[in-house]
Amino acid sequence: MTISAAPDVVLDHLSKADGSASYSYAGYAVTATVNGPIEAQRRDEQPFEAIVDVIVRPAAGVGGTRERHLESILCSTLRHLILLKNFPRQLFQIALQITSVPENDYVNSKLMQASSSQNLSVLPTLFQTAILALVSAAVPMKTTASATTIAIPKDYGSPLLNPTPRQVQTSSSIHVFAFTRQGDLLLSQSDGSFSQDEWDVAHDIAKDVCMEKKREEVDVMLDDDESQTQNMADLIRAEAQMKTDSDLHWK
Template sequence: MAISATLSLLPRADGSATFKCGLTSAIASVSGPMEVRPRDELPDKTFIEVIVRPAVGVGGTHERALESLLLSALSPLIIRTHHPRTLLQINVQIVEAADHTDATALLPVAINAASLALVDAGVPLRSLLVATTVGLDEQGGVMRGEGEGGRAQVGKEGSRHVLGFARGECVFVESLGTFDEQGFANALLWGREECAMDGGGAEGMGVDGKCKAETVGAVVRRAVERKVAADMRWKE
């Protein structure tokens, strides 16, 4: 499955990024810190607002649910005490999706796009969040085919897990379906490999010992490296 990421594509935003995984892609922009509405002002930290816009039509309950999940995933990673009494606005535009109601496919793409946009905007972060979707079959095994949102295929009769990793630790989980402890452990192992940013090269060894395609973590790392290289050109 083709995975790609690009930073700094919206000139009027403080930070922006696009992330594409298979048939699902999203553009995220970050604005701020900026003036906050009096009713939202926090005396000791930044107020964070997340807005999700669908690819077609106006936002509804699915977009509101995505906004809540994105806020819970990204907020702990942002050092909010650096800019108290201000607003940090994160906008996510869904560009295309195979299923506009499937949060397990949309959520990891939106998380990765928003994380990269925060990096592009220079927002102080504790770590970078990288997310993927892992699908399990009825027996708790990882579906090895290509699926939306991540490397592992989504099992129709099993469960789906959106996993977010920061510094190698799982810090965000959103699951759908029925699964046991061993199945979830399998999903964690696969997700950690998929989101690792310290792998070497475009290809790596999967948890089953077989060579697999470029991971989400590798794509995110390369996008950040391009951003750093572009910012440091003034030294040349």
């Protein structure tokens, strides 16, 4: 049960920020802006490296404790990717505004907020948008990375990629993974009740989705034309390539 619609990406659509991106996939939509490197506040600045400030705004209302939690996860992950040492005493500010979340008719929105697994399922979209916005702002990074969600159903069925809120609610565990394009595990957040084997299975599926395919593999897959799942690493590369092509069109 994968979502057939391709992810929707818009790069650099906000003129006042250094970089911006909108990304929507599997019912979640997020807009991100990146400003940086900019001057850090004197009391925050670090003499040897840049600091990263992530702000998450929910679709409705003001941010609460769960946004702080998402911010802290994203901040520690992005810090690993950005070349902070090159920008001492500077600041990178990443603002993420959630613009839509998929509806779940079965429960009210309050319950959606309370449940931690629902909190986690927005994380890949936030992460993906942040990476796209960083690319759009031309922030020097070690590598790019991509993230995905996997739910393991209660009835020991096959793991679901990009589950809907209803599927998340009826699953026994939910896993969010982020991998660098080289295939290193960067982020893993799991919730629910699961065994090591289930986690291993989810890990392998997610790695397959997030890691960059080798050239020959891509060709084979295109020939077969049955690649149902979108490869996230390829998506970032394709979008960046399209953006550069259009920017250099005048030459």
